[in-house]
Amino acid sequence: MRVLPNERALPRESDGAPLPDSTSELPPIIRRAEVVAFALVALLLITVVAVLYAAKAFFLPVVTAFVVGTMLSPAAGLLERHRIPRAVSAVLIVGAVGAGVAFIVGLISSPLMEWSTRLPELGSLLRDKLHVFDRPLALWQQLQSMVGGSDAFSTAPFQMPKFDWVQPAVEFLSPTFTEFLLFFATLVLFIASWKDLRRALIMTFADHASRLRTLRILNEIEGHLGGYLLTVTMINLGVGAATGIICAVTGMPNPAGLGALAATLNFFPIIGPVAMFVILTVVGVIAFSTLGAGLIAPLAFVGLTFLEGHFVTPAIIGRRLELNALAVFIALAFWTWLWGPMGGFLSSPLLIVALILKDHLMPDDSPQLPQD
Template sequence: MRVLPGEPALSNPREAAPLPDSKSELPPVIKRAEVVASALVGLLVISIVAVLYVAKAFFLPVVGAFVVGTMLSPAAALLERYRIPRAVSAVLIVSAVGAGAALMVSLISSPLMQWTTRLPELGSQLRDKLHVFDRPLALWQELQNMLGGSGTLSAAPFQMPKFDWVQPTLEFLSPTFTEFLLFFATLILFIASWPDLRRALIMTFGDRAARLRTLRILNEIEGHLGGYLLTVTMINLGVGTATGMICAGTGMPKPAGLGALAATLNFFPIIGPVAMFAILVVVGVIASSTLGAGLIAPLAFVGVAFLEGHFVTPTIIGRRLELNALAVFMALAFWTWLWGPMGGFLSSPLLIVALILKEHLMPEDRPHLPPG
């Protein structure tokens, strides 16, 4: 290499070449702090779910009382405008809700207890009605044998399952007296002290912006949950009334009890109408003289449930409270697994609360779609 006069000589020619920008060539690397933070968040979620599952006897009545109390707080505020003390309003509202729930339970329990005592007889009647499927099952068996199948279905007549599940099911659906007492006591105290709790929660934050944001969140949760309870209750009562009229018109036994059961099960999205359809099929097949006559009431109920789910509820509740069907189903499955039937009832209100918190605490910049 030629060295010009006045320039120092280089011991290694490679030292004169510029180093490449190595930062732009390296792939993105996940920082260790992000991995640790994600792992800690995952462990925290698992711990919370485990505590809620193990301590169900405590958290279920308390959380249920908080959610139901938030739903009923607008009614207590309305009574306060007529100079009724908040504590008296809480007792009156809880008493009215308890009376309504007791009425629904009495309407449902009367035919349920009667049918429970006649389960062997009703099972025999159902088996006799389902003999119509013996020949199709036999034909299916012959077709499998002709095709070389193993023949998993036998040509024997339809057999009824045992009724050993009745007692465990009733125990699963019936909460303990302690849970009932804790729920109603917490509900009354929550409604009576909600204004003070609300004020204390808002004043916890020292920043004015944080206080205003907390106030907006609480107002939106209270308004949405109160509107959800009132609207869903009226819709479900309408579904129960329509179901009772259908059962009475088709000659089904205990139409009032079936209507009350339809109204109650409709509080559980997706699963409730499906369970009610199955119940109507069984009762209709047993009570009717023919299989076709027994399917009239279930099919009419399907029409009522379709109109309610696709037209009535979206129109009345509106787009603001309309929830994604997948999110509703996943929330229903999770809370029912965690807390049983009461968890399924609380799934939609808890989902509404979660969506409101996400909207205020983690707002998203929604990009506008280009004009098509």
């Protein structure tokens, strides 16, 4: 066979010979199944959040009853060991808790009702007390005019905000009678039937390992939530008593009510102490003739909350279960946005439950990084 001069001889590969491996690194490929799975999980979370938000009137009292009932289950078990039937124990525990809540609400509501009838008078009195800030405001207006800022606020006198927000705030903070009834009925039935619910949940799984893991999860959730409730309640009662003593020593009006309010608000992390500081500041400014005398109790309360938040609570609760401050803040913001003040109360217990489930269902078996 004759080969033409202008033809190139191409190398021939033997049939079936493997191609040489490429030395270049290929980028990671995101598979379509992973994208679909991620999208489905995201849609599921959005749907759950939307349902929890839309059906707040049902889910909030039920979830609160489940969480509080899990916290109070050790007390029911203690009474049951003393040969008191669990149904009777549930009624006694819920009655005692309701009586304590009613007592605290009575201490808080009495001065609150008295002050609510004097809101216009107290508003004008507070406006007169705030004349001490006239000079700083005038200096600010001069500085604003020097830098060429707008003088829209220079001619407007300082006015107190209107009190149109009081009724919507009370409606937002106060649950309805139906929600109260649903909460207490669910709480009593949950505590009374908790042992049967535990057994049914454990026996749902067929193999021994899953049953044992479920039992460990339930025991740890019950132990941690019960210890959390007892510890936080004792700490908050101590904060309330100390606040009442501070208010009595500094001459604040109604120290018992302010102490009960401090104990109640301290159940809400971060938000509660800040709100209590604002309340003490307003009450002190109105009750005393000078601004310095009115700020003694709020500043003392700041010192008290600093000691409680940085030394007492971490030393007691930190040994039981470590909670990241960022996680606590994000959980508080999310559940408060979703369910209001009661969501803020449930944020820490729900975070504890989530951490326990994460530790048992997704154990961290990967090698740890060396410490710095």
